[in-house]
Amino acid sequence: MHHEYPKMLYQGGDTAAEHLIVNDEAEGKEARKRGFDDPGEDPNKAAREKAEKQAKADKEALAAADKAAEAKRAEEAAKAAKAEASTTKAQGK
Helix, strand or coil: CCCCCCEEEEECCCCCCCEEEECCHHHHHHHHHCCEECCCCCCCHHHHHHHHHHHHHHHHHHHHHHHHHHHHHHHHHHHHHHHHHHHHHHHHC
């Protein structure tokens, strides 16, 4: 039978660092707030993954905005060319 508590937690998840023993989930939550984690656990993993996901979304949004801006420039160039052709044709008559 597996008992989760008492459990030893380590500062930053590093087994060579300071450690403490927690006797229940409430003590574990308090210890985690102070930077103690299970051995080998990366306390910054969730924040890093969130930042990476946001960076990817920002990059995709920027690419979409660039694509939309390029399409708008192409549309404006086409309108200008059409207007110029119309003006040239009118002057030629």
